[in-house]
Amino acid sequence: MxxxxxxxxxxxxxxxxxxxxxxxxxxxxxxxxxxxxxxxxxxxxxxxxxxxxSKEQLVAEVLRHQLQQVLREQSRFPLDTWEGISAWFGAMVDMQQNQRDYRGCPLGSITSQLLDHGDLLRTQAADAFAHWESVLSDGLQAMQSSGLLRDDADPDTLAETTIAVLQGGYLLSSTKRDVRPMRNALAIARSQLRSYASDACR
Amino acid sequence: MxxxxxxxxxxxxxxxxxxxxxxxxxxxxxxxxxxxxxxxxxxxxxxxxxxxxSKEQLVAEVLRHQLQQVLREQSRFPLDTWEGISAWFGAMVDMQQNQRDYRGCPLGSITSQLLDHGDLLRTQAADAFAHWESVLSDGLQAMQSSGLLRDDADPDTLAETTIAVLQGGYLLSSTKRDVRPMRNALAIARSQLRSYASDACR
The missing domain is CATH 1.10.10.60 (Homeodomain-like)
Structure with a gap:
């Protein structure tokens, strides 16, 4: 169109x-x-x-819209610092409880409803996640450049795994209407990232 | 009825x-x-x-059915040993790729489609997850009794977080049709559990 x-x-x-x-x-x-x-x-x-x-074409636009919302929310946090990442994690837990009414991740929630609806929308959702991960990966690469993150860390893999763990936390939190599983999942994601902190930052 | x-x-x-x-x-x-x-x-x-x-009542039964499938699949693994847990994680990654055609977790996939459909089904899904977690927690408690897991580990929290991380791995894996995010998420879940291994098992 x-x-x-x-x-x-x-x-x-x-x-x-x-x-x-x-x-x-x-x-x-x-x-x-x-x-x-x-x-x-x-x-x-x-x-x-x-x-x-079609509705399918609209849903593809909605996926892009939801990605933009996620990126806008996280742009308030400097994801190239340890403090920024922790603040971002904390803000997502807070939003899930106080703003989202436990509805879950704006992008993850719609994605999980589209997986049975053909390859077009699934691919769009995969692209949206890849975009989101690349923004986080950029922050982690900047942390390598500035000496906060060790050189043997793989920013792309760390970013993908962080988003995966976040999604699982959201799902259990939305199912139970409880932030605890989300908070605990993000604590693991944080530990995983911190395990690559350069010695000066430990 | x-x-x-x-x-x-x-x-x-x-x-x-x-x-x-x-x-x-x-x-x-x-x-x-x-x-x-x-x-x-x-x-x-x-x-x-x-x-x-109603269809809603049928879906409630389907949730129970999916929980039973998950429990039946995992009953093949002794979840009160480190080897059993690792084998279970590996089997889920293998099933996602080779048997499930990337359709995701039998219980998590349906749950994520029900979160907008009222409290009755959401509560049933929450109960199903709690049941699943309790089986894993039982295994972890047995590992404490047998000296494999440290006494300061909290089996209930570890079980809930493990299932959360697993769900996130499934979602990204299904979205991307790639087992890598699931494998990496489960590697984190395993590290988290292993961080409570008693000294004799490290």
Missing amino acids: PEPTTRRGKDTKGRIVESAAALMYERGVSSTSIEDILAASGTGKSQFYHYFS | PEPTTRRGKDTKGRIVESAAALMYERGVSSTSIEDILAASGTGKSQFYHYFS
């Missing part, structure tokens, strides 16, 4: 994606109909089909 | 749950209709509604 060229067109498309993301995060992907999204965003069916050929 | 009392009734109910579990694991919960389940199990609508008042 063509990207909107006018400001008004961009606003409309953005509003649809925003409403879809909020509804799908709250109710789940399959429980959110295009009609629900039209009503929530105040747009009409013809506008919708001007920008999206 | 009343439990079936005849052998034939038990067979029918069991066949419905079995078919539902297989279809929901393959296609997702929302993409599996009662009609699909009737066709797959070779039962009629009146039989179905004799045993289940």
Whole structure:
């Protein structure tokens, strides 16, 4: 589908994606109909089909939107310092309890609902996770350059494993409506990272 | 709903749950209709509604079924030895790749699809995870008794964190169709457990 060229067109498309993301995060992907999204965003069916050929295409945009939210939230923390990483972990636990009402990771929650829905959306979700990991990996590489992290650490693997452990913490926390499993999982992720701290930082 | 009392009734109910579990694991919960389940199990609508008042009640039974599958799979491994735990971790990675076609954890996969569907199913899923963790915790307690695990280890917390980390590994592995994130996540879970190995076992 063509990207909107006018400001008004961009606003409309953005509003649809925003409403879809909020509804799908709250109710789940399959429980959110295009009609629900039209009503929530105040747009009409013809506008919708001007920008999206299908619900699948909309969900692909929602995945990108959720990735951007995750990246925006974490951009408040300097992920190239030990203190920044710890503060980021703490903030995610706090958000899960106080802002997300235990709904889980904005990206992980939607991804786990899409794994049975074909390779297109699964691949988009995999790309979103790879992007997220690359941002964390960049921070870890900067820590190597500045001497905080040992040279024998593998930033890409550490970043991927950290995100994996985080996702598991989110799932158990959302299932039990309890932050403890998330906090404990992140404590392990932190220990794993710290095991590569250079001697000066231990 | 009343439990079936005849052998034939038990067979029918069991066949419905079995078919539902297989279809929901393959296609997702929302993409599996009662009609699909009737066709797959070779039962009629009146039989179905004799045993289940709703799809929700069936899903609750599917959760129990998936827990039993997980427990049956892991019962092959002595989870009160270091070798048994390592073999169990290895077997799950192997199954994810070679038997599950990257569909993820039988229990975690369905749970992540139910979190937006009300407290009844979420609570059932939380109970299923608690049961799973208690079996692992029993193994860790036996390791304390036999001197393999230090007395200052907390078996319940270690079990919960292990299952959380496992779930995160499954999610990233299923998203990327790659066992690496699962293998690396489980390596962390193993390190965490081993950090409580008694001195004689290190």
